[in-house]
Amino acid sequence: MMEEFFLTNQKESQEVFFRIVESVCKAAAKVIEEASAETESSQDGNTVTAYSGLPPLELRRLLNSGSILPDDGKGFDAVIKHMEAAVLPNLVRTASPGYMAHLHSPVLLESLAAELVISVFNQSMDSWDQSPAATEIEVLVVKELCRLFGYGEEADGVFTSGGSQSNTTAILLARDYICRTKLQHDVKKLGLPAGYRKFKMYASEVSHFSMEKSAHLLGLGYNAVEKVPVDSRRKMDADKLEELVERDIAAGCIPFCIAVTAGTTDYGSIDPVDRIAALCKKHGIWLHADAAYGSGLIMSQKYKSRLGGINSCDSITVDFHKMFLQPISCGAVLVKDGANFSSLELHADYLNREEDEEDGYINLVGKSMQTTRRFDALKIWTSFQVRGRNGWDNIISTCVDNASYVYGKLSGGTDFETISPPEISSVVFRVLPSTEKEETFTDEMNKSIRRTLLHKKGIVIGQTVDSGRVFLKFTLLNPTVTHDYLDKLLELILSLRNDYMPQS
Numbered sequence: 001m002m003e004e005f006f007l008t009n010q011k012e013s014q015e016v017f018f019r020i021v022e023s024v025c026k027a028a029a030k031v032i033e034e035a036s037a038e039t040e041s042s043q044d045g046n047t048v049t050a051y052s053g054l055p056p057l058e059l060r061r062l063l064n065s066g067s068i069l070p071d072d073g074k075g076f077d078a079v080i081k082h083m084e085a086a087v088l089p090n091l092v093r094t095a096s097p098g099y100m101a102h103l104h105s106p107v108l109l110e111s112l113a114a115e116l117v118i119s120v121f122n123q124s125m126d127s128w129d130q131s132p133a134a135t136e137i138e139v140l141v142v143k144e145l146c147r148l149f150g151y152g153e154e155a156d157g158v159f160t161s162g163g164s165q166s167n168t169t170a171i172l173l174a175r176d177y178i179c180r181t182k183l184q185h186d187v188k189k190l191g192l193p194a195g196y197r198k199f200k201m202y203a204s205e206v207s208h209f210s211m212e213k214s215a216h217l218l219g220l221g222y223n224a225v226e227k228v229p230v231d232s233r234r235k236m237d238a239d240k241l242e243e244l245v246e247r248d249i250a251a252g253c254i255p256f257c258i259a260v261t262a263g264t265t266d267y268g269s270i271d272p273v274d275r276i277a278a279l280c281k282k283h284g285i286w287l288h289a290d291a292a293y294g295s296g297l298i299m300s301q302k303y304k305s306r307l308g309g310i311n312s313c314d315s316i317t318v319d320f321h322k323m324f325l326q327p328i329s330c331g332a333v334l335v336k337d338g339a340n341f342s343s344l345e346l347h348a349d350y351l352n353r354e355e356d357e358e359d360g361y362i363n364l365v366g367k368s369m370q371t372t373r374r375f376d377a378l379k380i381w382t383s384f385q386v387r388g389r390n391g392w393d394n395i396i397s398t399c400v401d402n403a404s405y406v407y408g409k410l411s412g413g414t415d416f417e418t419i420s421p422p423e424i425s426s427v428v429f430r431v432l433p434s435t436e437k438e439e440t441f442t443d444e445m446n447k448s449i450r451r452t453l454l455h456k457k458g459i460v461i462g463q464t465v466d467s468g469r470v471f472l473k474f475t476l477l478n479p480t481v482t483h484d485y486l487d488k489l490l491e492l493i494l495s496l497r498n499d500y501m502p503q504s
């Protein structure tokens with residue numbers, strides 16, 4: 001039984017707090033320690049495998065044994081022991097150099113500490129009286145972000161649960177803005193205008209699926225999203241976009257938003273923002289940048305120019321639980337003219353009274369789709385100060401350099417096929433058979449190599465489909481990954497290929 005409930009001024013409560021937090025820390029460190037790979041070369045770097053747990057069915061069986069709601073509590077020690085035995089070893093270890101499947105990052109130590117503060121104090125960002133300093137810090141962090149992305153004084157932003165929510169928020173503001181300015185229609189009060197089926201938004205064919213999801217959530221449906229073809233580098237084809245927009249306008253449609261992707265989920269490709277900005281300007285269309293992945297580039301002196309004139313976009317999705325190495329969840333949406341957030345403003349007597357706001361109490365709920373909301377801004381406040389501009393520059397530039405290094409190794413030979421040079425830190429490739437084989441053989445071989453890496457080698461890499469064929473993917477978000485590690489990984493992949501090839 002657990003006697004204590006909360007962290008209070010009572011000595012007993014504090015002792016329990018220290019003890020249980022310490023025991024969780026120790027359990028985590030122990031499981032990670034045990035997961036370090038037995039490598040032939042006795043190197044003393046980070047050799048933790050990304051996964052050495054059970055395959056899906058066995059794992060389900062293990063976790064399904066015993067009731068999770070017993071009549072009488074078992075107490076903390078018993079539960080943490082069970083967690084240490086059954087749960088922790090079967091989690092992926094995101095800080096492993098071999099964890100590179102998704103845009104799913106390891107987490108910085110200082111942000112872990114901030115995360116503990118976030119939970120211990122449990123502030124809620126909806127109103128000032130639930131989050132006094134937290135509200136002020138989110139405002140400060142948002143200001144700094146607006147400056148970083150080259151926005152002016154009118155800009156504003158809000159923290160979100162991540163890229164998807166940022167995209168939905170931005171597209172909602174875009175929809176309402178166009179209704180207000182082009183149709184003199186207030187969506188907030190009246191719902192969608194009669195001609196809403198004519199609304200069109202545009203995103204590339206390799207954009208994130210939150211575009212369609214947002215269109216659905218906003219009452220417009222998937223069909224409102226025109227998927228624009230991409231060029232050979234998987235960047236939106238600006239000529240095709242222009243044709244589509246002009247075709248739609250001529251047909252009486254209302255293009256309300258163009259969403260460029262600054263860092264596509266699979267390839268990290270960046271749509272040509274500058275050309276598209278000119279098109280938006282010409283037709284009065286809201287320009288949104290989905291920089292969930294690519295936003296990290298802003299920290300790199302060497303690579304930030306790849307984002308182009310991102311500050312000409314009306315809104316920007318920034319995700320911190322990807323390149324910025326923050327614990328989930330942590331994202332933001334920035335808006336060039338913050339007045340557009342009025343779409344989300346609504347006053348309630350029990351929460352965010354207008355009279356309070358007149359007296360200087362800031363209630364951030366007026367900019368968010370959420371009500372109760374986490375103090376995620378603290379993690380950025382902390383890790384920006386801990387690492388500074390130079391520390392961040394180094395983190396991001398290293399990851400981008402690693403991708404271009406591995407691309408160099410993959411391209412040019414006959415063992416691998418690549419798609420295009422990486423603009424950020426993802427490299428998509430496939431392994432080619434050592435003798436001529438059918439495409440379906442190559443597909444199956446690549447799938448098998450990925451599964452073998454996952455279950456036999458503790459390495460988690462990505463898999464996707466490009467032009468109907470199976471491809472593999474490295475997503476390099478971990479700045480401690482070395483060229484040597486990448487060399488060895490490619491050697492390992494080639495040896496798995498050779499094992500897979502039929503022996504003659």
Ligand SMILES: *Cc1c(COP(=O)(O)O)cnc(C)c1O
Pocket residue numbers: 103161162163164165167207208210261263264265290291292293319331
């Ligand atoms: C990851 C990603 C998203 C979604 O972000 P979440 O934080 O997972 O909601 C949106 N767009 C792009 C381009 C992404 O890579």
